[in-house]
Amino acid sequence: xxxxxxxxxxxxxxxxxxxxxxxxxxxxxxxxxxxxxxxxxxxxxxxxxxxxxxxxxxxxxxxxxxxxxxxxxxxxxxxxxxxxxxxxxxxxxxxxxxxxxxxxxxxxxxxxxxxxxxxxxxxxxxxxxxxxxxxxxxxxxxxxxxxxxxxxxxxxxxxxxxxxxxxxxxxxxxxxxxxxxxxxxxxxxxxxxxxxxxxxxxxxxxxxxxxxxxxxxxxxxxxxxxxxxxxxxxxxxxxxxxxxxxxxxxxxxxxxxxxxxxxxxxxxxxxxxxxxxxxxxxxxxxxxxxxxxxxxxxxxxxxxxxxxxxxxxxxxxxxxxxxxxxxxxxxxxxxxx
Amino acid sequence: xxxxxxxxxxxxxxxxxxxxxxxxxxxxxxxxxxxxxxxxxxxxxxxxxxxxxxxxxxxxxxxxxxxxxxxxxxxxxxxxxxxxxxxxxxxxxxxxxxxxxxxxxxxxxxxxxxxxxxxxxxxxxxxxxxxxxxxxxxxxxxxxxxxxxxxxxxxxxxxxxxxxxxxxxxxxxxxxxxxxxxxxxxxxxxxxxxxxxxxxxxxxxxxxxxxxxxxxxxxxxxxxxxxxxxxxxxxxxxxxxxxxxxxxxxxxxxxxxxxxxxxxxxxxxxxxxxxxxxxxxx
Numbered sequence: 001x002x003x004x005x006x007x008x009x010x011x012x013x014x015x016x017x018x019x020x021x022x023x024x025x026x027x028x029x030x031x032x033x034x035x036x037x038x039x040x041x042x043x044x045x046x047x048x049x050x051x052x053x054x055x056x057x058x059x060x061x062x063x064x065x066x067x068x069x070x071x072x073x074x075x076x077x078x079x080x081x082x083x084x085x086x087x088x089x090x091x092x093x094x095x096x097x098x099x100x101x102x103x104x105x106x107x108x109x110x111x112x113x114x115x116x117x118x119x120x121x122x123x124x125x126x127x128x129x130x131x132x133x134x135x136x137x138x139x140x141x142x143x144x145x146x147x148x149x150x151x152x153x154x155x156x157x158x159x160x161x162x163x164x165x166x167x168x169x170x171x172x173x174x175x176x177x178x179x180x181x182x183x184x185x186x187x188x189x190x191x192x193x194x195x196x197x198x199x200x201x202x203x204x205x206x207x208x209x210x211x212x213x214x215x216x217x218x219x220x221x222x223x224x225x226x227x228x229x230x231x232x233x234x235x236x237x238x239x240x241x242x243x244x245x246x247x248x249x250x251x252x253x254x255x256x257x258x259x260x261x262x263x264x265x266x267x268x269x270x271x272x273x274x275x276x277x278x279x280x281x282x283x284x285x286x287x288x289x290x291x292x293x294x295x296x297x298x299x300x301x302x303x304x305x306x307x308x309x310x311x312x313x314x315x316x317x318x319x320x321x322x323x324x325x326x327x328x329x330x331x332x333x334x335x336x337x
Numbered sequence: 338x339x340x341x342x343x344x345x346x347x348x349x350x351x352x353x354x355x356x357x358x359x360x361x362x363x364x365x366x367x368x369x370x371x372x373x374x375x376x377x378x379x380x381x382x383x384x385x386x387x388x389x390x391x392x393x394x395x396x397x398x399x400x401x402x403x404x405x406x407x408x409x410x411x412x413x414x415x416x417x418x419x420x421x422x423x424x425x426x427x428x429x430x431x432x433x434x435x436x437x438x439x440x441x442x443x444x445x446x447x448x449x450x451x452x453x454x455x456x457x458x459x460x461x462x463x464x465x466x467x468x469x470x471x472x473x474x475x476x477x478x479x480x481x482x483x484x485x486x487x488x489x490x491x492x493x494x495x496x497x498x499x500x501x502x503x504x505x506x507x508x509x510x511x512x513x514x515x516x517x518x519x520x521x522x523x524x525x526x527x528x529x530x531x532x533x534x535x536x537x538x539x540x541x542x543x544x545x546x547x548x549x550x551x552x553x554x555x556x557x558x559x560x561x562x563x564x565x566x567x568x569x570x571x572x573x574x575x576x577x578x579x580x581x582x583x584x585x586x587x588x589x590x591x592x593x594x595x596x597x598x599x600x601x602x603x604x605x606x607x608x609x610x611x612x613x614x615x616x617x618x619x
Contacts, residue, residue, distance in 0.1 A: 065345045065346070066345075066346060068394050068395075070394065070395050073349040073373075073394070073435055075346060075347075077343065077346065103588060104588065106587060106588075107586065107587055107601065108344045108586040108587070108588070109342060109344075110344075110588060111342065111343050111344075112345075216595075216615070219615045220615075245588070245590070246589060246590035246591065247583070247584070247588075247589050247590070248583055248589070249345075249397075249398065249583045249584065249589070250397065251392075251394065251395050251396055251397045253395040258394055258395045260345075260394070260398075262345075262589075265583075265589070265590070265591070267590060267591070272581070272591050273580065273581055273591055274581065275579075275580070275581055276420035276421035276424065276581075277420055279554070281580060281594075281616065281619040282619065287619070291593075294595070295590075295593070298596065299593065299595060299596035302596045303596055
């Protein structure tokens with residue numbers, strides 16, 4: 001489908017034309033995160049990126065697997081998912097969805113994740129003003145990359161340019177055809193110019209060539225000790241990482257009502273790998289930090305052929321003790337033979 | 338949500354029988370369970386070495402090795418050491434009670450590739466549980482294998498699992514076994530010492546033999562060293578790894594050893610494979 005455009009003042013009409021549950025970034029306390037909205041809600045898409053990535057919609061922090069009554073054995077699965085639109089997803093976070101898709105469809109299909117993913121149309125918003133720690137261009141992405149997106153919006157000042165990318169994206173444009181206009185050659189050229197300018201504003205870079213092998217060569221290197229020492233094990237880097245998907249499964253019961261649910265977990269927590277015997281195969285922050293970096297840049301790449309990092313910079317921006325994955329990678333590249 | 342192919346949704350099973358194998362803080366209890374759904378029970382198939390996620394609604398789930406061979410019948414056995422919250426709650430269950438079961442998970446011992454060979458199992462403590470299905474499988478297909486030798490030890494005679502089953506082997510001339518305990522006890526007629534030393538005492542020939550070892554990590558490490566001293570090649574030695582697990586299907590992340598998941602790529606590994614994984618003996 002061809003590129004379309006819509007005046008910003010009419011954007012609410014566009015949303016109103018979509019008969020789907022809408023999610024968009026909203027401030028919740030101090031954090032910017034994706035929450036359900038209505039077309040009447042005031043939207044602020046002038047953000048660099050959300051604090052919490054949109055994975056929280058497809059892979060909620062706490063998710064019921066099934067409910068039961070204590071003392072009984074009937075297992076009640078959740079209802080089917082509603083059609084959703086995720087609005088204002090940054091291209092890095094959309095790429096993260098494409099990466100996580102591989103995990104949840106590997107060998108066993110995950111009906112909870114896939115059920116939501118299939119019913120969700122992802123509307124991206126090209127970056128015009130990358131943050132200081134953004135490094136998407138080093139890991140295969142860019143401020144207007146389209147992987148994982150169904151429709152890409154570019155902010156042209158007075159109007160948004162809409163670039164449909166998939167059948168789901170086409171469908172959105174069809175549903176809202178009445179409020180959309182055909183974009184011109186000039187609009188497309190203006191968007192292209194913005195995309196290139198944004199890419200030029202990304203300052204942090206890393207050369208990931210061969211890093212998958214280099215990491216394994218440096219298994220016992222002292223850099224892991226040196227660069228992990230400050231780690232508090234708070235797990236922020238992983239909870240807010242758009243490609244981190246580790247989870248725990250827990251039973252919860254109140255009165256006679258029980259449920260088995262999955263909740264986000266983090267390889268940076270000591271309890272994550274702690275055996276019931278008391279033995280812990282990753283006993284200190286050294287082993288846990290090595291696992292986090294190796295998983296993203298080596299293990300995942302070995303298994304799925306792609307690095308599980310999209311360069312969003314959240315783990316750098318939000319680490320309370322300034323542990324910086326690019327510094328770790330730089331050290332790895334320097335030390336590897 | 339679609340009823341089919343939800344790998345997180347367990348089956349309900351009824352406990353048919355239990356045996357208190359050992360006592361104390363880390364007691365071991367064996368459960369014989371039968372899946373309630375007749376169709377699923379008839380279609381269930383597992384191979385020696387595989388595991389299942391067993392649990393109690395309202396408490397949680399634990400990954401436990403299936404300690405019976407599929408040749409034994411349409412039931413499952415689990416030998417569970419009391420170690421944490423879920424296993425404590427499992428120990429409170431009695432015949433007639435329900436548990437949740439999902440699986441089977443993981444790879445398995447390549448028992449069919451081992452046909453025509455001598456089988457040697459070397460177990461310690463609860464580590465005999467994953468070895469038991471191999472022993473039962475070989476016994477059920479006895480003509481397909483050459484020698485069957487079992488080495489098994491525990492701290493004291495009271496800590497040995499499956500005691501009656503070892504005793505029953507006295508009646509057979511096609512299985513030989515060697516038991517050990519760490520410290521001398523009155524009336525003990527078998528070896529006194531650690532399992533790796535008993536292995537050297539038994540002095541098995543590596544000729545056409547597969548050695549499989551399961552037990553505490555420290556025992557495994559010395560058994561591996563001693564098997565090498567006895568000239569077993571890396572390809573002739575198998576063991577299992579265990580790590581904390583939640584999903585069992587290679588998604589939740591925690592059981593990884595480097596790029597491999599114990600729940601998917603394991604729990605069974607040849608020593609040749611293990612040597613190439615940096616985190617395998619962590």
